[in-house]
Amino acid sequence: MEVVDVRPILAPFVSFLCAGLVFGFGRSIFWRRFFTFLAAFIKMALVLSMLPGTLQGVVYVYQFVEFTPGIGIGFRADAYGMFFSLVSSTLWVFTTIYAIGYMQGDRDRVRFFGFFALCVSTTVGVAFAENLLTFFLFYETLTICTYPLVVHAETPEALRAGRIYLTYTLIGGGFALVGAVMTLNAAGTLTFAAPGILGMESGVATLAVIFLCLIIGFGVKAAIMPLHGWLPIAMVAPTPVSALLHAVAVVKVGAFGVTRVIYNVFGVELLRELGFATPLALLAGFTIVAASTIALTQDHLKRRLAYSTISQLSYIVLGAALLTPLAATAAVLHIANQAFAKITMFFVVGAITRTTGKKYVSEIDGIGARLPWSMAAFSIAALSFVGVPLTAGFITKWYLALGALEADAWWYVLVLITSSLLNAGYFFPILHRAYFRQAKEPWPPLEPGRRFETPKTLLFPIVICAAYVLLLGVTAEVPGMPFSVAQVAVDGFFAPVGGGP
Amino acid sequence: MTGPWAEALPWAIVLPLVGAALTPAVAVRHPRVSGFWAWGVLLVTAVLTAGLVSELVARGPFSYGLGGWAASYGIELRFDHFSAWVLPLVVLFVVIVPFSWRYLDHVMPDERRPPFYALLLLNAGGMIGFCVTGDLFNLFVFTEVVSLSSYALVAVGGRGLAAFAALKYLFIGAVSSLLMLFATAQLFVLSGSLNMADVSLRLGEIGGGTAVMVAFAAYAVSFMVKAAMFPVHVWLPDAHAIAPSPVSAVLSGMVVKVGIVGMLRIYQIYFGAEVLELGAFNLALVWLGAISIVMGAFFAIFQDDIKLMLAYSTISNIGYIVLGLGLASPYAVIGAAVHVFNHALIKATLFLAAGSIIHQTGFRTLSDLRGVARTMPQTSAAMAIGAVSIVGLPPTAGFVCKWYIALGAFEANQAPFGFALVFGALFIFIYYIRMLNAFYFQPPVHASVAQASETPWSMRGPVVLLASLCLILGVLGGIPLTFVEPAVLDLLPFWGQ
Amino acid sequence: MSSWWPGVAVALPLVGVAAVSFGRLTERWRIAALVVPAVAALAVALLIVGDVLAGRTPELFVLRMTPTLWLVLRVDAPGALYGATVAALGLLALVYSFGYVQRGPRWSRYFAFLMASFTCTMGVAYAGNLLTFLIFYEAFSVLTYALVVHEQTPEAIRAGAKYIAYILVGGSLVLAGILLTYFLAGDLTFVAGGFLAADAARGQLLAAFWCFVVGFGVKAALVPLHGWVPDAHPAAPAPFSAVLSGVMVAAGAFGIMRVALDVYGAPLVRALGVAPWLTVIASVTVLLGALLAIGQDDLKRRLAYSTISQMGYLTLAVSLLGSGVMAGALVHLVHHAFLKGTLFFCAGLWIHSSGVRRVRDLRGMGARMPLTAAAFTLAALGMIGVPPLSGFVSKWWLGVGMLQVDAAIGLAVLLAGALLAAAYLLPVVYAAYFAPAGPIAGHAGREAPATMLAPTLVAAALTIVFGLGSHYGGFPLQLAQAAVAAWFGGG
Known part of the structure; x- marks a missing residue:
């Protein structure tokens, strides 16, 4: 059931407005924080207010403008979009709190918070995009808005990273644009629809080119190998950026795009017939294992996390490409599961760097005693990535593996298991060093008057996000939790071919 | 069936031309008055053209026979959908002129202002005439008016x-x-x-x-x-x-x-x-357009002078338009026609912003202008928006055109040109990203850059206005499309390959 | 029957975890906060045993994670038996640890992790479906890491790395097995006699079975998956070695039991034709473990190999699929826990008081530490199977069961294992009592303090009690027979 409602457009607009206000009045710390928080909460409230409707199958739509008939900007909050926007708007709140603490004393905070808000705005725009054009519009805007954040440090290294980032993402964007244009040409429409909008009548060759273009286009941000090169390099950005953008917004937008392409542009039935998804799944499987293997060798904490992200993102791609309801459930869920766990990790790494100045795995011996709460949170997130039951990661792994079995592709179960072990292989040494090694030199003590191991504004988001990782794993079934939304989304994907999760 | 505005058609040409002639007389005592005079004339002209466009929207294309002679013998003025281009054209003039008031301080002595503004009005009048004339000879005449005034305007800088x-x-x-x-x-x-x-x-x-x-x-x-x-x-x-x-x-x-x-x-x-039979000609246009895109971008990459770089990017952008025309499919031609306007808007943004920066700092090369965004944030932001727009990244005016032309390429089964268009645009961005890096993310090397102040409002206002339009037309890109679409669809049946 | 007691038993040790982790308590209160919940847990476990003997099945629905995944505790006879063993041995090890583990910054960590492992092992015992089983199983496997590396010596850290690598790979395979099971059956709840349909795809059934066997086999130390055992035991603190050997390695064997009899069911295992292979693996484990034990000079390493050998009996019993032999196996699980606990406690006492780790250094220790040596001797004899000690009872039932199913090879393995046990344990006893005093014994310490000696002696005494009282109601045999009745129908 579709209902015309302005909320799908208001949600991205709120943070867009916030960006404007931050740029305008951001020199005052008070107003900057005030506007950022106000927008963050309003946005969350807007998204949450749509949740009950979504769970009952209501889809909120709003047609914004039409350039020429059939080509225009429209917003549509279906269950999948709701899922993604819930994740990103929730995490925006926490990342904002964290960023305020982390960026304290940093220069150019106006620019930072302004672009930060813009990025969130575009992410939600992507989530609520009704058609490929709108999607692409926000997708590319996100690329540009992220650039100032990546080069924030303004060092030659940061500039280089920024250049590489842009090269990858803009070329990807070019492919996505070509793909979108070809889709319009072949299908006559761009509006996402459950059975997909393309059909066999366009010819296999055209469909193959479209698929390739769109997957390359969105795959760059989803960091599918070999398109992943930008992600580890972009880690020079300040940690809140790495956290929100490289755990949630930017990379997830890519994965979200791949899923949209598979389910709402091509559709399950057509892809099953064409068989294009199989090579994609294989590539995702390869990425999962290869990226994890590379992560084993990284000593820089954030780079290790970056490779882990690359690996984890391909869970989503794999889930989508397996074309079974259970795997799709895993793909959708993993958007939230990975986001919360990875953001926790980035937060902790940022807290370590802010508190002690350490950036490398080999430097953090015995840090568990200095930062007990943070490291506990990190452990939870690590367990989630390994896929230990009762954490969010287990749910993903469970559904993804069942989905693989359902698709008669048992070897992906092996891939998942290997990946879990590799995850253990690169996260457990961190825990081991943190807890079971003697510190080489005493850690800097707490500043007098401080009650917590690290500033409250850093610790609070860490603890909440880690708790949520557990919550996602334990109470996934409670209505209103992501799982229920994911189910509605997956039901939508598979409604035309029958058979839900 | 003509409305009241149709009678105003000749005035839209006459007004700027007469204004140009009167400029020296008006400004005889105070040369600086010429700037306000020119602006006033353009403002009235803008109102007139707006009226003409409203007439077009209400009743469709209309003609005006000069001196009461019927068409085919007398001189006919004709206002059709392509003529609607005069409205944004005059509006851009109206925005640009206030910018020049303060800008010219450093460029020329006051006594050379009246001829400058006279030439500018002449140029505007010539272009309006060019767009609305119904006969070939006047087409030539107005072309010459535009060209000659342009040569003089280039020279008037005087260095x-x-x-x-x-x-x-x-x-x-x-x-x-x-x-x-x-x-x-x-x-x-x-x-x-x-x-x-x-x-x-x-x-x-x-x-x-x-x-x-x-x-x-x-x-x-x-x-x-x-x-x-x-x-x-x-x-x-x-x-x-x-x-x-x-x-x-x-x-x-x-x-x-x-x-x-x-x-x-x-x-x-x-x-x-x-x-x-246009087949071969279209093919030539497509190729020339594609080559223009790439070569323009290629030359721009090696420039250090920001204005020279902007000049080269014009070649690229004309390439888009020509490519669109050559593709001869509805979407492509619509995109090309819209880009005629959008590119004008974007390029005006960029040149005015670049002019502001040069005006305030005295430097014009990238290596000298590092860090300028800290002291001139609004102008630099306009420059950034213009850069993003000219590359055709969403959500800016440039994207709408790129989208339609690319769409047209695939519609015309010319996929390689679609790719060339999309990726050629990215090629251009290599240059702009260097510019943005220098402006925003590198420390200043010159004291005059580090201590520069923002431009006065008469300069900043136009720049900010134009930059906002670049963004707004990215989102509301449908407005210019509605004007060109009927005209293009009229022509298209004969266009084909 | 819905009941809170299984949940209480599982949760009680967590009180201890919280107390040592977060509480700002004095040491006395901390010890109280550890001991009281442990005693209470044992009491509840025994209460549950009573319940089960009365024919009830306490069940607690814990949590539904997603519509198809839920956690449930459900105590049947084998679970009650194993749970009570865990609670009892855990309590002994806890008390022993107060004397053994040095004060210092790592003290809290040790006890927190010990109690947490305690919780998880109870959870394994009481798990009502495969998912619950897996959660507790994985959790205690991971938590145990902290205890293995407790000493933080290079050897301990190496042993820890080896341990965690083995365990994670094993855990992953278990997960794969569970996935396949769910895929085939759409359910994970244990049912005596199995819930997998015989008509499911044979290949997938086999794949899942071997995933389970290999996965649990790592923990159960089946050869050739036993590599971590001889390293982890010497590295860990002695009380924890006792728990590790006594109940945690057994968790692997317990898992194999659950899978074979509560997931597949005896008829399906027979139909799949996997039992003979399992017999071979288990026999090799028994014999090879015992043979390797003979050559070890490090006492704890020798005991570790002994564990490998003894736990092989359980898998061997499963593979024979007979009611009698399974009853024997369950009894052996309990008896072995206390026997091996005693042995490790004694080894710990020697290390603690004199720093003696090697068998050859034990010469003359019988005179310096008579009570310890006596306890060791008793447990060693029990382990060999000398009547009327507990080890004899379990081996007797194993042997009888093997005869029931005409497993002559099994019987041979059993006897050979017993002989080899004599070969690796009696030299220790000999060295302690009869060999001329070695250089170390001369300046060795005397008997350990009561906190450590008492648990050792209690465990040793249990050897006699279980041996003599095995026929009485409430003793392991009765529960084992109840279990077997459920599995094999009437027994």
């Missing part, structure tokens, strides 16, 4: 290289004018008429023939030169880079479009007559 650049412009322009004159004469001899609609009718009766084709070819080459397409672009970069920035904005944004609008006019004549 050493300006004269040389203007001269180069003049020589190449003269060849183009001769070709146009020749073609006009040819058509007159063949058809015995100069009225476009009439010529079109009679060409239909004559049928094709070598002479008809030669005239077409002469027109085409002439307009290509005016549009500065590769490989006849050589006059453009120097002229546009050396002229004062408001003039650069006018030249790059609007004067080169004379070539494009001219092409469309000639199409109208020939398509009406159905005497032309």
Whole structure:
């Protein structure tokens, strides 16, 4: 059931407005924080207010403008979009709190918070995009808005990273644009629809080119190998950026795009017939294992996390490409599961760097005693990535593996298991060093008057996000939790071919 | 069935031309008054053109016979959908002129202002005339008005290289004018008429023939030169880079479009007559357009001077338009036609912003301008928006055109050109990203950059306004589309491959 | 029957975890906060045993994670038996640890992790479906890491790395097996006699079975998956070695039991034809473990190999699929826990008081530490199977069961294992009592303090009690027979 409602457009607009206000009045710390928080909460409230409707199958739509008939900007909050926007708007709140603490004393905070808000705005725009054009519009805007954040440090290294980032993402964007244009040409429409909008009548060759273009286009941000090169390099950005953008917004937008392409542009039935998804799944499987293997060798904490992200993102791609309801459930869920766990990790790494100045795995011996709460949170997130039951990661792994079995592709179960072990292989040494090694030199003590191991504004988001990782794993079934939304989304994907999760 | 505004059609031309003539007289005592005078004249003209466009929207294309003579004998003015281009054109002038008030302080002595503004008004009047004239001879006359005033505007900056650049412009322009004159004469001899609609009718009766084709070819080459397409672009970069920035904005944004609008006019004549097989010509346009895109970008990459770089990007953008025209599919032509306007807007933004920066700091190369965004945040932001827009990244005005032209490429089954278009645009961004890095993310090297102040409001206002329009038209890109769509769809049936 | 007691038993040790982790308590209160919940847990476990003997099945629905995944505790006879063993041995090890583990910054960590492992092992015992089983199983496997590396010596850290690598790979395979099971059956709840349908795809059934066997086999130390055992035991603190050997390695064997009898069911295992292979693996484990034990000079390493050998009996019993032999196996699980606990406790006492780790250094220790040596001797004899000690009872039932199913090879393995046990344990006893005093014994310490000696002696005494009282109601045999009745129908 579709209902015309302005909320799908208001949600991205709120943070867009916030960006404007931050740029305008951001020199005052008070107003900057005030506007950022106000927008963050309003946005969350807007998204949450749509949740009950979504769970009952209501889809909120709003047609914004039409350039020429059939080509225009429209917003549509279906269950999948709701899922993604819930994740990103929730995490925006926490990342904002964290960023305020982390960026304290940093220069150019106006620019930072302004672009930060813009990025969130575009992410939600992507989530609520009704058609490929709108999607692409926000997708590319996100690329540009992220650039100032990546080069924030303004060092030659940061500039280089920024250049590489842009090269990858803009070329990807070019492919996505070509793909979108070809889709319009072949299908006559761009509006996402459950059975997909393309059909066999366009010819296999055209469909193959479209698929390739769109997957390359969105795959760059989803960091599918070999398109992943930008992600580890972009880690020079300040940690809140790495956290929100490289755990949630930017990379997830890519994965979200791949899923949209598979389910709402091509559709399950057509892809099953064409068989294009199989090579994609294989590539995702390869990425999962290869990226994890590379992560084993990284000593820089954030780079290790970056490779882990690359690996984890391909869970989503794999889930989508397996074309079974259970795997799709895993793909959708993993958007939230990975986001919360990875953001926790980035937060902790940022807290370590802010508190002690350490950036490398080999430097953090015995840090568990200095930062007990943070490291506990990190452990939870690590367990989630390994896929230990009762954490969010287990749910993903469970559904993804069942989905693989359902698709008669048992070897992906092996891939998942290997990946879990590799995850253990690169996260457990961190825990081991943190807890079971003697510190080489005493850690800097707490500043007098401080009650917590690290500033409250850093610790609070860490603890909440880690708790949520557990919550996602334990109470996934409670209505209103992501799982229920994911189910509605997956039901939508598979409604035309029958058979839900 | 004409409304009240239709009667105002000749005034839209006469007003700026008369205003130009009166400028020296008005400003005889206070030369600076000329700037306000020119602005006032343009403002009234803008109101007139707005009225004309409203008439067009309400009742469709209309004509006006000068001196009461019926069409085909007298001089006819015709306002159709392509003529609607005059409204944004005049509006851009209205925005650019206030910018020039303060800008010219450093460029020329006060006593040279009246001729400057006179030339500017002449230029505007010439372009309006060019867009609304209904006969071929006046098309030539107005082309010359525009061209001559442009040469003079380039030279008016007055520094050493300006004269040389203007001269180069003049020589190449003269060849183009001769070709146009020749073609006009040819058509007159063949058809015995100069009225476009009439010529079109009679060409239909004559049928094709070598002479008809030669005239077409002469027109085409002439307009290509005016549009500065590769490989006849050589006059453009120097002229546009050396002229004062408001003039650069006018030249790059609007004067080169004379070539494009001219092409469309000639199409109208020939398509009406159905005497032309365009397949090969379109193919040539497509290739030339693609090459222009790439070569423009390629040259721009190696420039350190920001205005020179903007000048080269004009070549790329004309490439888009020509590519779109050559593709000859509805979406592509719509995109190209819209880009005529959008590019003017974007280029005006960029040139005015670049002018502001040069004006405030005294530097014009990237290496000197590092860190300027800290002291001139709004102007730099406008520059950034312009850069993103000219590359055609969403959500800016440039994207809408890129989208439609690319769509047209696939619609016309010319996938390789679709790819060339999309990735050629990215190629251009290599340069702009260097610019943004220098402005935003590198520390200043010159004290005058580190201590520069923002421009006065008369300069900043236009820049900010134009930059906002770049963004707004990215989201509300449908507005210009609604104007060109009917005109393009009228022409298209004859266009095909 | 819905009941809170299984949940209480599982959760009680967590009180201890919280107390040592977060509480700002004095040491006395901390010890109280550890001991009281442990005692209470044992009491509840025994209460549950009573319940189960009365024919009830306490069940607690814990949590539904997603519509198809839920956690449930459900105590049947084998679970009650194993749970009570865990609670009892855990309590002994806890008390022993107060004396053994040095004060210092790592003290809290040790006890927190010990209690947490305690919780998880109870959870394994009481798990009502495969998912619950897996959660507790994985959790205690991971938590145990902290205890293995407790000493933080290079050897301990190496042993820890080896341990965690083995365990994670094993855990992953278990997960794969569970996935396949769910895929085939759409359910994970244990049912005596199995819930997998015989008509499911044979290949997938086999794949899942071997995933389970290999996965649990790592923990159960089946050869050739036993590599971590001889390293982890010497590295860990002695009380924890006792728990590790006594109940945690058994968790692997317990898992194999659950899978074979509560997931597949005896008929399906027979139909799949996997039992003979399992017999071979288990026999090799028994014999090879015992043979390797003979050569070890490090006492704890020798005991570790002994564990490998003894736990092989359980798998061997499963593979024979007979009611009698399974009853024997369950009894052996309990008896072995206390026997091996005693042995490790004694080894710990020697290390603690004199720093003696090697067998050859034990010469003359019988005189310096008579009570310890006596306890060791008793447990060693029990382990060999000398009547009327507990080890004899379990081996007797194993042997009888093997005869029931005409498993002559099994019987041979059993006897050979017993002989080899004599070969690796009696030299220790000999060295302690009869060999001329070695250089170390001369300046060795005396008997350990009561906190450590008492648990050792209690465990040793249990050897006699279980041996003599095995026929009485409430003793392991009765529960084992109840279990077997459920599995094999009437027994």
